[in-house]
Amino acid sequence: MIVLAIETAGPVGGVAIIASGRLTSKIEFQTQGQLGARLTPAIDKVMKEAGLSHDVPPDMITVDIGPGSYTGIRVGLAAAKGLAFGWQRPLVGVSSMNALAEEAPEGSEKVVTVIDARKGEVYASIFDRVKDPATNLMAWRLVFSPGIISPVKLAEKIGDDQVTLVGNAANTIRQVFGKNAKNVEVVDTQVWPDVEKIGQLGSRLYQRGRLDDALSLTPVYMRPTAPEMATGRKRKRSTSKI
């Protein structure tokens, strides 16, 4: 199976082609500023390197749908939708939290992925390690996703559990534990999902039967829009009127 993977949720974006589980071609780029002008030429280039074209499509497309940079995710997802629509190939959205969990070292049994959500808060998900019955491989299973949470509350939730913290807010959480951090391991705090991980996760999800509706797939946002938060009103979902 040939997979085209797109990652634009973090500061370093990437596109990659993964054929039968192995990386064939990969390009990374900065996502800050003019991402729109950088992403599609990179997709064009990895496709050519991997011998793909408009009439030799990949078998599926997978894309990071966040949480992460709002604009980055929208650019990646909109391009992925256009590709899926044109090729009529399946699209699978991958959670950046799930991809971050993949960065935990072997031997970790419980992972807390945690990214900076500003305003003194973090966005977090908690995973444990299970055997995937479909592939017989070990995989991270989402146990609990508190979403937006204060570092102190997250530390309370973790309690005395032995965990690996992954993400750019991992150190913030460790600091909350202070001297009691003996059960807490921190993976490089700058880590952000790697496009290769997005590709592998996406294809695994697809093999397990996951298939997103390419037309209606939406990003995972950390918070509602600012005016929605200010007024406490939430727009009805998909209120665009045709």
Added chain:
Amino acid sequence: MTKLVLGIESSCDETAAAVVDEDQNVLSSVVATQVEAHAEFGGVVPDLAARMHTEAIGGVVTKALKDAELELKDISTIAVTQMPGLIGSLLVGVSFAEGLSLSTGLPLYGIDHIEGHIWSGFMQDPSLTWPLMALVVSGGHTALYRYDGLGQITMISRTVDDAAGEAFDKVAALLKLSYPGGPSVQKAAETGNPKAFKFPRGQVKKKPLHFSFSGLKTSVLYTLKGQDGLRSDINLENYSVPDVAASFQEAVVDALISKTFKALEAEKLKTLIVCGGVAANSRLRERLQERGEKRRIKVVVPPLKLCTDNAMMIAGLGAAYLKEGRAPDSIGLDAKARSSLSR
């Protein structure tokens, strides 16, 4: 067989797609509007707009093809709005269009929304010929352009502050009328006296053709609050809302008409296209026709569905480029908040 262009537009708060052929026949046009979602917050919220475009884009393009009873393989070229607009919104349309171009091999044109608006005049009246003048007047733009041929546009003047449509929205809010302000102010003005209040006509020092609407908005505010601005609450019971609305609308229309016809004279042009959301205003249309007849200027105001944001004008302009033989753009279009035509 005639070639077909798929147009995609997402520059502000409408997600739109349309199919237009080389002879400018419209085969389909779909517009998903977000106006209700933004109305709750009194104006377009950029983050919300970008979210809604991301949700809507696939369905809108699918429907445009379905309505035209076409499949992607029937399309010859994709045209997408590249500028100007809200950057987060533009990026959704541009990224989708480029993904589509890569996966279909179809060539792509990045379109300037302003030229698209002006082009809607040619779609309305195919007998039009260059050169001509265009007044683009909407919630985001108020400017005069000289149009000498495809892609050959020169800005003559523009607003130095608010766009005319923005002034309508702000005055509607002061008068507690609904958003968007264009239709609600027009409705209120129907029974009002346009001479009840003397509002300024927005002159710009040393730039007689430029527009200004912020002073007008402030003047309306002070009229409602008292000259010293000390009355903190606006008590609308003290004023006739229709009179304020009609007088404000007349001031906007006067400013637009006088500067536009001055510019026509200065540039020695005999044809005028008026486009953008505010061109839907019936008082403006009426006064334009009147003045046009008097000055022997041909005035073309496209119908409402072509005046407000739509993808017909984007696909139509793309089809004109295609017919002219213009080379397609390379992948990696840079979505831009500002028009290439702005000075």
